[in-house]
Amino acid sequence: MAEADRIMLFTERAKAASAEVLGPAPKSGLAEEIGRALSAGRHPRAVAHPSLLTIHPWLEFASSDCDLVRHADLGIIAARYGIARTGTCVYEPSNSAERLIALLPPTCLILLRTADIVADIGALAAAFDDRHAGVAQSLFITGPSRTGDIEHVLTLGMQGPGRLVIALWHEDT
């Protein structure tokens, strides 16, 4: 599957799982794209995975202090992979505090590089086999937290975020 098809399929499937998908935008245009969608100012307590602040310096509004995650209203993480067929983001935190950035705040923003989108879950098996250590605490995220436990009515935000925004980006050409 060509990259453009993977991006298209990923976008369609992630939206079907109730995620919002932004972009794809060039890395330099990402801040603007996200700013428009999230109106960052409305999330005064944003916590970002520490590594992101160096890769995307415009995330200066977010804290990298994982201890604040319990009180944050926006969690920002980067996905290591995307899975097109299921619209899934694969996040690889290295400890529980980093995992909680994706789970505790009511909104989760995931940055995903389009080149990292694979076609199907099977394509990850080999990557996982090579990198046992890296994947040890992985979290697959497909849409926001949901429940259908009362009368099978889909309700978002049961335990984790009720809103999931995925920002697709690619390197500037």
Next chain:
Amino acid sequence: MKRRVDDALGSPVLRHALADFSARYVKMRKAAFGGLDFEAIRDEVVAVKERAISERERLQREFAEKLEAKGGRVHRADDSAEANQIIRGILEEHGARKVVKSKSITSEEIRLNKALEGAGLEVTETDLGEWIVQLAGHSPSHMVIPAIHMDRNQIAALFSEKLGEEVPPDIGGMVKLARRHLRRALTEADAGITGANIAVAAAGTLIIVTNEGNGGLATSLPRIHIALVGTDKLLPDWPSAMSILRALPPSATGQRMSSYVSFLTGPALEKQHVILLDNGRRRMAESPDFRQALRCLRCGACLNVCPVYRIIGGQAFSHVYMGGIGTILTAFIHDRDAACELAKLCSGCRACATVCPAGIDIPFLIEKVAGLAAEENGLGPIEWLLLRGVMSRRRAYHALMTSLGKAGGILADKDGMLKIGAGALPSADFRAIPVVARESYRSSLSGRDAREEKGERIIFFTGCLADFVYPETARAAERLLSSVGFETAMPTGQGCCGLPAHHLGDAGTARRQAAEAVKSLSAEGAEPIVTVCPTCLHAIRSLWPELLAGTELESEARRIAARAVGISSFLIARADKLRFAPAKQKITYHDSCHVKNMGEGEELAARRLLTIAGYELVETGENSCCGFGGTFSVNQPGISEKMLSARLDSLSGTGASCAATDCPGCVLQIRGGMARRSVRFLARHTVEYLAEALVDSDD
């Protein structure tokens, strides 16, 4: 069991919720598997799980080694008592008082909550559905949606009572309220207890699949994580784990992927303990028949399509595992006698086998469980009389049917239904019963020698109903076959196919009947064997080779299985030779479970034939089971009645005044039900409608 079934039958909330969910699930599952080859996925799951079962001892060792190298601790428990003791010990050692749980059916298997609460610990289920049933003091009624038996009003009343505030029956509001309460419990807990959907031996990793995200929270917020994992969850490596992750969410909830899949390797915070639980799994692995049940992913797909479960839900099952697979697991994990009782709830429709992503032949194993009961406790008196006294002796059985046929005139009302008997057995009176025909199909053949006639020959396996009760079906089939150039031959040694006996757990009688039938058919050469009964077709195809495996008749049974074909499939391949005077009648079609779930397209062939014959075919919304299931409708009249009633409503709702089906059993059930409703609605075998519109070639 009877009381629980009666309770369930008396709950319209439950029935409505289950019917609604089941109809939606079928569509969602189909969409989630869209674009994928389900059979290929299933084959992969079977291969992966079989390998894991064969290597289970090695995988347990490897998993423990890898996890302990990451700082986790692995314990082994042989049974529930040991597992409960280990978990209590761990909590005590770490001074834990408050425990949160993420949904784990394995923890229900060992009744962990009771054990922990008995030790004075505060336990909170964090999955919304589990929390609701915990607050209500109920047991879960569905593997994936535990509180499916309660509606929003009941849940609001429960929340109001237990949480001490007035809670309106607004689903969004109740979910928010639950989030607040559960977030507090998660934050304050000392320990999080989870199960695991998969344990990857090569990496020492647990994989937990949830939609709410509580699996991730219960393992990341409390300082101690305890995972209770059945040894059947171990897989060798990542590729095998990915194969399961591809099959599980579409099967469980009709999603392409669940919202959260958490991977855990070693402690997230202070401690991680994993208890590998055997609890009957080793015994299951050592049983050549039941080993396949260890492939189960606990996805619940088999429940969602089970027509009996749809009526009674999960609480009617005595132990945590419910539905068909529950019957099998209960036999090894909890209580064999209870499982033998549960086996009687199976109608034998085979819907579960068509959706099981692990390729488990659930109906066959349920019959094996019924067989264990028959072996240990003997057959019940009625079953004994019916099976051993009558049906296992072909000549005596046929003589009895002939005598009943002679008495038929006296016993029948004007519609050919039995006049007496209803008062004697009121619970079975939801459906009128036909009398045995005055002249059976086989007796109408005497004096005829088919071999003298022209044309190619087929062997006609009528089945008992078309032979003794509905000989008009057999005659219609004969006429159609003749018009496509085939002469029918019916071997006189033909008796019962054995499926009813096998379903009741009497494998001995079934084997004798299969052997007799194979001998009588093998004497007849290599012609196709055509049948008008899908139950017989299933017996010929699958049951006979299975029952006769290892005997001198095995290869003959396999040859015969390859020759067998349903009448509609046989005719559609020769439809160009059929000439019809267009019938122009509005008709609906009822999918017999054995036809539909055999997956050979017999029902599609029948629909095409009816259309070719000029019938105006109108479909019912959902094609549900009519509740016949042979002896099932006699053993479980309450459930059968509810199934029939729903089916009659949907058939009548089409506006047609008649229905075609490819199964004489369904004809009996639907016709009998309509007769009790005093509705003019005719149900007949497809061949009778076709024969009615047929223009004979010499006309």
